[in-house]
Amino acid sequence: MITRRTLLKNSVLAASAFALPLEAVGARAKKIRIGLIADIHKDLVPDADERLRSFIDRMNEESVDAVMQLGDFCTPKPANQAFLDIFNGFRGPRYHVLGNHDTDGGFTREKTMAFWGMKRRYDSFDLGGYHFIVLDANDRPKDWKGGYPMSLAADQLEWLRKDLEGTRLNTFVFSHQSLERPDCITNQDEVRAILEAAKTTDGKRKVAGCFNGHWHIDHSRVIGGIPYIHVNSASYYYMGGVRNDSVDPELGKKFPILTMSANYDGPLYTVLEIDPTAGTFALRGMESKWRGMSPQEIAPARKKEEDTWARPSITAGQWTVV
Numbered sequence: 001m002i003t004r005r006t007l008l009k010n011s012v013l014a015a016s017a018f019a020l021p022l023e024a025v026g027a028r029a030k031k032i033r034i035g036l037i038a039d040i041h042k043d044l045v046p047d048a049d050e051r052l053r054s055f056i057d058r059m060n061e062e063s064v065d066a067v068m069q070l071g072d073f074c075t076p077k078p079a080n081q082a083f084l085d086i087f088n089g090f091r092g093p094r095y096h097v098l099g100n101h102d103t104d105g106g107f108t109r110e111k112t113m114a115f116w117g118m119k120r121r122y123d124s125f126d127l128g129g130y131h132f133i134v135l136d137a138n139d140r141p142k143d144w145k146g147g148y149p150m151s152l153a154a155d156q157l158e159w160l161r162k163d164l165e166g167t168r169l170n171t172f173v174f175s176h177q178s179l180e181r182p183d184c185i186t187n188q189d190e191v192r193a194i195l196e197a198a199k200t201t202d203g204k205r206k207v208a209g210c211f212n213g214h215w216h217i218d219h220s221r222v223i224g225g226i227p228y229i230h231v232n233s234a235s236y237y238y239m240g241g242v243r244n245d246s247v248d249p250e251l252g253k254k255f256p257i258l259t260m261s262a263n264y265d266g267p268l269y270t271v272l273e274i275d276p277t278a279g280t281f282a283l284r285g286m287e288s289k290w291r292g293m294s295p296q297e298i299a300p301a302r303k304k305e306e307d308t309w310a311r312p313s314i315t316a317g318q319w320t321v322v
């Protein structure tokens with residue numbers, strides 16, 4: 001029998017379901033946690049396995065809901081199998097994002113994906129009442145002249161638009177390269193316009209936040225209401241064109257990247273925690289220290305904007321979902 005009280009209760013429920021996507025209602029009380037690690041660079045550093053193991057052990061201990069690596073992970077060489085096995089040791093869903101270095105040595109994206117067990121270059125999934133989109137920003141733009149291509153081709157843009165249209169859920173977007181650094185994804189304006197245009201049924205923005213690696217910096221910025229958040233590298237801050245003399249010469253010969261970088265002593269990784277009750281999401285902080293010289297010691301006179309955000313740490317942050 002429908003009493004006035006039930007009616008009232010039902011209409012309140014209907015109203016809240018309207019404001020918050022239906023699928024999220026059931027999962028409202030439960031926080032979602034996704035472990036994130038970026039730019040480990042197995043092919044370039046000597047201790048990638050230990051860094052990855054530290055992440056996976058911790059994520060297993062905490063029983064997070066999923067883990068994701070944000071690219072520049074490893075090429076599909078048989079020698080990297082043991083490294084990949086560490087990642088696959090996570091007891092739960094594991095997600096991959098393709099980085100520009102993951103095809104170094106002439107490998108195709110398909111070859112790398114097959115090695116990792118990644119089904120699609122760009123993809124989306126739902127978890128705990130939220131939608132998650134993984135992009136592949138390694139497409140060649142029409143005017144590509146060489147070097148690492150950094151764009152989303154027309155087919156991927158069209159897919160992105162439709163995928164966002166097709167979900168009622170607040171959405172988190174992941175890419176290796178950045179959608180906010182001016183000198184990065186070449187058609188980032190177009191991508192951001194698609195993200196900004198996506199609205200939930202109540203007219204609010206659908207995209208809660210975007211995460212990326214690639215730059216090895218500790219930085220975030222809001223554009224058009226959407227936060228773009230860098231997840232710092234697990235391993236080092238690349239400086240290029242300068243020399244880190246604090247690296248052991250023998251080690252530097254074997255791993256030249258160390259001499260071109262300011263290196264992190266311990267690994268860096270983080271946890272994205274989404275709190276449906278509070279309507280917020282947070283990134284967990286983590287600190288290491290420089291192993292040897294800092295960027296300031298390596299190049300005291302250098303004026304590069306990204307150096308401002310060069311830190312052996314991930315700063316904790318909190319943002320609202322809408």
Ligand SMILES: [Fe+2]
Binds near residue numbers: 072213
């Ligand atoms: Fe990269």
